[in-house]
Amino acid sequence: MRPAVKKIDEIYAPNVLEAQKMRYRAAECGFAEHFGTLGEHRFFSAPGRTEICGNHTTHSRGKAFAASIDLDTIAVVQPSDDGFITIKSEGFPEEKVSVDDLDVKEEEKLTAAALIRGALKGFRRNGYNIGGFKAYTTSKIIPDCGLGSSAAFEVLIGTIITHMFNNGQIRSATIAQIARFAENEYFGKPSGLIDQVACAVGGFVAIDFKDDDMPIIEEIHANLSDYHHALCIVNAGVKYGDFSKEYSLIDAEMQEIAEYFDCESLRQLAIEDITLNIKDLRQNFGDRAVLRAIHFFRENERVEKIVHALKNDNFDGFLSSVRESGDSSFKYLQNIYTPSDVRHQPLSIALNVAEDALHRKGACRVHGAGYFGSMQAFVPFEDIQQFKMKMEKIFGVNSCHVLSVRSAGGCEVIF
CATH class of the missing domain: 3.30.70.890 (GHMP kinase, C-terminal domain)
Incomplete structure (x- = not known):
């Protein structure tokens, strides 16, 4: 499965659609205010996640069941030819990372810059194209509830790179693995892969980690509302x-x-x-x-x-x-x-x-x-x-x- 291109009314429920459109417009304004201008641009979204079964099994190569949720992090993105990824997240300082400087920075541990740099390195070492862009992000993912806000940010960066520089042809599972690489090796957190897979793939998903490098991912099509x-x-x-x-x-x-x-x-x-x-x-x-x-x-x-x-x-x-x-x-x-x-x-x-x-x-x-x-x-x-x-x-x-x-x-x- 590869990251999709979705119409806005395909990912948000009718009762919140207008509010979400206003949110995207506000993000456009935030971009223009921070960077000074807004030219041709694109929108991206990555959801949070919830683990449903498989509590602390993944490090022992077990199985897990998870789902993406209807809270997400979004980005307004504009291409840039200055050789940098520059991201301003609402409520946080700007992060600026050179696409040509991909070494681990100890002083960046536990920062968004580390996740960005790690993602760039992950794509490059896998033979994919990378490039610069400017982005303004906002998030509705509730903090302190284990809903995968870091994983959503990582997957968002990977989805942007996939669509902007690789024609959308990188598999969601690969984006998830690169996201974990960034979190483990650059951010400094020894996480498993369940968060990133759930955020990247979407819906209900079963994951078998017997082969940690090539986990078996199965999408399970179900709708909670059908069961009231x-x-x-x-x-x-x-x-x-x-x-x-x-x-x-x-x-x-x-x-x-x-x-x-x-x-x-x-x-x-x-x-x-x-x-x-x-x-x-x-x-x-x-x-x-x-x-x-x-x-x-x-x-x-x-x-x-x-x-x-x-x-x-x-x-x-x-x-x-x-x-x-x-x-x-x-x-x-x-x-x-x-x-x-x-x-x-x-x-x-x-x-x-x-x-x-x-x-x-x-x-x-x-x-x-x-x-x-x-x-x-x-x-x-x-x-x-x-x-x-x-x-x-x-x-x-x-x-x-x-x-x-x-x-x-x-x-x-x-x-």
């Missing part, structure tokens, strides 16, 4: 913090189990290897590592169950697997709160309130990497207002965001 459900993301009030130690321990403990069997990753094993050797594994690595390995294998199975359910119009089966995934994350993966701070468990509270509000309908689970308090729920249309009221009574106004799944990934947008 909405996607809700709840921010339980904890800002995204530095949980890198906790995240690295998840990967490290799974890796310890794999290495016990002289394997590079858990994907080379079966759950029977764990159960048949559970006594030795507990003695050598502790109970949590064993539980996390069990979660890995069961989560892979749940991804397959979710795909099968949606392909066969079995939404109850989909919801059941989502609930099982959340239950496994809480009990076995254990990424709902940090052991060093058991006094504060906002995500545990959010899950409890959500389960009570849903009355055994829908589904809820931890969202994304965990620890920092973002929860995902699939809520029946008739219960949305009540669900939102109950969540916001606990976590504050605008803590519950009602979203939908967007079918388009990174794309050029035509008015």
Whole structure:
């Protein structure tokens, strides 16, 4: 699949279309105000994402299920022949990167400039054309909720380069891999690939990372509204913090189990290897590592169950697997709160309130990497207002965001 060219009314719902058109016009004004003039230009969009199943499986070459969402980052783009990519993002300083200086800059780590430079290097080392442009970007992706704002920005840059310098002929999967390269090697964050794939491809997507260099990506065609459900993301009030130690321990403990069997990753094993050797594994690595390995294998199975359910119009089966995934994350993966701070468990509270509000309908689970308090729920249309009221009574106004799944990934947008 390659990044598409979409009409604006193909990617935004009718009830928000006029507001989105005004947003694009405002971005044009922002471009002109910042750069002094606006000549011939083009529009681009990349959505955020939500992980639905496959919690912390990708580093062990597991399976995942995700979707793009109807919140995006957009860009007004004008070609430039000065040899630079210059990007002004609303609310942030301008970033300017030379297309001829693609070495890693330590002082740029964790900056947008690093992502831009890394993307340029990724395209060039894969034999693709690169060039300069000016862009003004704005984003509607909610921060601190694990909705892939960094991945959307990376995919946006890749989509622009693909359309402007490569005739739109680079596969979405390749754009995602280049985006991850930029984030890992230049930005300095050891992320997996699920965020970038979901943002680049769009819609519901199943991903098998058995071969990390060539993951198997399958688009699953389904529409939440056909089942009268909405996607809700709840921010339980904890800002995204530095949980890198906790995240690295998840990967490290799974890796310890794999290495016990002289394997590079858990994907080379079966759950029977764990159960048949559970006594030795507990003695050598502790109970949590064993539980996390069990979660890995069961989560892979749940991804397959979710795909099968949606392909066969079995939404109850989909919801059941989502609930099982959340239950496994809480009990076995254990990424709902940090052991060093058991006094504060906002995500545990959010899950409890959500389960009570849903009355055994829908589904809820931890969202994304965990620890920092973002929860995902699939809520029946008739219960949305009540669900939102109950969540916001606990976590504050605008803590519950009602979203939908967007079918388009990174794309050029035509008015």
